[in-house]
Amino acid sequence: MNPEKKVILLVEDDAVTCLAGKVMLERNGYSVMTAISGAKAIEIALNNKIDLILMDIDLGGEIDGNKAAQEILSKKNLPVLFLTAHVEREMVEKVRQVTRYGYALKNTGEFVLLSSIEMVFELFEAHERTRESEENYRSLVEDINDVIFSMNENGIFTYVSPRVERFTDYKPEEVIGRSFHDFVAADNL
Numbered sequence: 001m002n003p004e005k006k007v008i009l010l011v012e013d014d015a016v017t018c019l020a021g022k023v024m025l026e027r028n029g030y031s032v033m034t035a036i037s038g039a040k041a042i043e044i045a046l047n048n049k050i051d052l053i054l055m056d057i058d059l060g061g062e063i064d065g066n067k068a069a070q071e072i073l074s075k076k077n078l079p080v081l082f083l084t085a086h087v088e089r090e091m092v093e094k095v096r097q098v099t100r101y102g103y104a105l106k107n108t109g110e111f112v113l114l115s116s117i118e119m120v121f122e123l124f125e126a127h128e129r130t131r132e133s134e135e136n137y138r139s140l141v142e143d144i145n146d147v148i149f150s151m152n153e154n155g156i157f158t159y160v161s162p163r164v165e166r167f168t169d170y171k172p173e174e175v176i177g178r179s180f181h182d183f184v185a186a187d188n189l
Contacts, residue, residue: 005031006051006121011041011068012083013059017106021054028114038063045072052120057084057094069098079124081116155180 008030012018015036022032033048035041038059045053053072057065069080079101087105101123104116141148141161148161156179160172175183 005029007031007033007049008117009033009035009041009045009048009050009053011035011038011053011059011065012056013037013061014056024110024113025054028110030117037061038065038068041065041068042071045078046075050076050078052117052124053078053080054117055080055082057082057086066094066098073099077128079120081120149175151180 006029008025010018010021010025010032012021012034013036018034018036022034025032033044033050035044036059038061041053041055041059042063044050053069055065055069059065059068063071065082065084069082072078073080080099081102081104082099083104083106085106101120102116104113142163144161145163146161147164147167148159149157149164150159152158156177157175160175162172164170164172164175
């Protein structure tokens with residue numbers, strides 16, 4: 001059984017570079033959609049099933065790769081691997097504010113780009129598994145009929161389940177950050 005091909009949105013404003021990238025990615029087993037502007041990238045990403053975005057940072061026009069990625073990520077959870085010829089610290093910092101999935105230099109070779117893509121998929125899948133596990137755990141803890149809590153080594157509450165309101169006059173946010181002794185002393189008065 002062949003797994004479904006991963007779909008990559010390649011965003012590159014240079015038509016020749018875009019076509020060459022598309023051909024190379026398809027030759028390596030990916031399904032590729034392309035966009036030559038930030039606006040088109042947003043439209044395609046929001047209206048199609050995309051597994052990864054390869055985003056050029058310098059797209060020209062009103063919407064650069066950074067802005068396009070921010071817009072897409074505000075509506076969809078996708079990994080974005082930025083592609084650029086820039087190596088300046090400012091460019092890396094600008095991208096870092098958008099996503100932590102990666103930054104690849106153009107023209108470093110097919111092997112490096114394909115390896116970067118594989119690493120991004122692995123990292124994204126690990127993040128998704130962690131997020132799902134945390135959601136399941138939180139749902140379990142918050143739906144149970146007992147009060148669940150955690151404290152640090154100093155007796156300060158770091159988590160209290162919403163059920164605390166059922167048994168006390170406190171909301172979770174009124175308990176978190178306070179000491180266990182605050183509540184023991186209050187009960188003894």
